Amino acid sequence: MKRQIIGVMSALAALVGLALNSAPTASADTAPNGYAYCANGSSSDPDGDGWxxxxxxxxxxxxxxxxxxxxxxxxxxxxxxxxxxxxxGLGSRKSQVRSAGGNSLDLAVAMLETDNMGTNYPYGDNKTGDAANFGIFKQNWLMLRSACSQFSGQSTSQYNNGAALNSNLSQDVSCLHQSQNHYGIGTWFAGHRNGSSGLSNPNTTDINNYKTAIYWIQSQINNNSANLSNDTRFWVQVPPI
Incomplete structure (x- = not known):
């Protein structure tokens, strides 16, 4: 009987050891910062910043x-x-953005621009023509008319049409996603930060700092699901341009 018990215990120990050795760890699929690893590696990162x-x-x-x-x-x-x-009231606004199709990156972009993720800033962000900004993300008219189907084919002088995004959150989010898909996320960051100059020179220190700030805010939102719908605003000091 003693031999049988020892034999059973040895078999169980072997099974436990096998299970421990074969169990996948979180780091196999997820980076230490909580984000998934890119399935396509560096080909998913055209600007080479690791994201x-x-x-x-x-x-x-x-x-x-x-x-x-x-x-x-x-x-x-x-x-x-x-x-x-x-x-x-910021939590309610976050929920509205998400209901309109927004994700945590979108929340981060809007959160950096204004404290209430709203559009109560000076018209056009005190800019005109292709530099004029609209919506909660402050999207510039150049990228809106170049990448968003709603404004496709319109001219620089028609920039006032972009004001439609100030009162239509769904259109605002849709245009943002169309622009990100049109340019690719790396180039989009550059153009969103610095307009035509950013599109032609996307790897300046200022643009990279802006990108870092947005990703940091996004990481804080993703760290705790409560941050998707509470009144907490995360901020990074980024000089306005």
């Missing part, structure tokens, strides 16, 4: 500079000031 774009969401290129725990923590991006505070 890719697959299935309408950010991903991390394995072994890149983004493959660390930093973006998933509360620590500020290097050499930047950041933080969070409560804005009454």
């Amino acid at each position: 890719g774009w697959e299935n309408n969401q950010s991903c991390v290129v394995r072994g890149s500079s983004a493959d660390t725990g930093g973006a998933g923590s509360s620590a500020c991006p290097s050499s930047m000031s950041c933080g969070s505070y409560t804005v009454s």
Whole structure:
């Protein structure tokens, strides 16, 4: 009987050992910062910053500079000031954006622009022509008329038509996604930050800092699902242009 018990225990130990050795770890599919690794590797990251774009969401290129725990923590991006505070009613606005088709990256873009993710800023963001900005994301008219079907074929002088996005959240989100798909996420960041100059020179320090700020805010939102619908606003100090 003693031999039988020992035999059974040995068999169980072997099975447990096999299960432990074969069980996948979270790091096999997910980077330390909580984002999924890019299935297509560096081909998903045309600008080479370590962040890719697959299935309408950010991903991390394995072994890149983004493959660390930093973006998933509360620590500020290097050499930047950041933080969070409560804005009454912001949670409701977040939910409205998500109901209109927005994702956490969209929330981050809007959150960096205004404290209430709204459009109560000076008309056109005090700009005209292709530089005029509209909607909660402050999309510039050049990219709107170039990438959003709603404004396709319109001229620089027709920039006032972009004001339609100030009161239509669904159109605003739709145009943002069309623009991101049209340019690719890396080039989109550059053009969104610095218009035509950014599109022609997308790897400036300022553009890369802007991108880092947006990704940091997105990481804070993704770190806790409550941040998708609460009144917390995350911010990073980025000079206006």
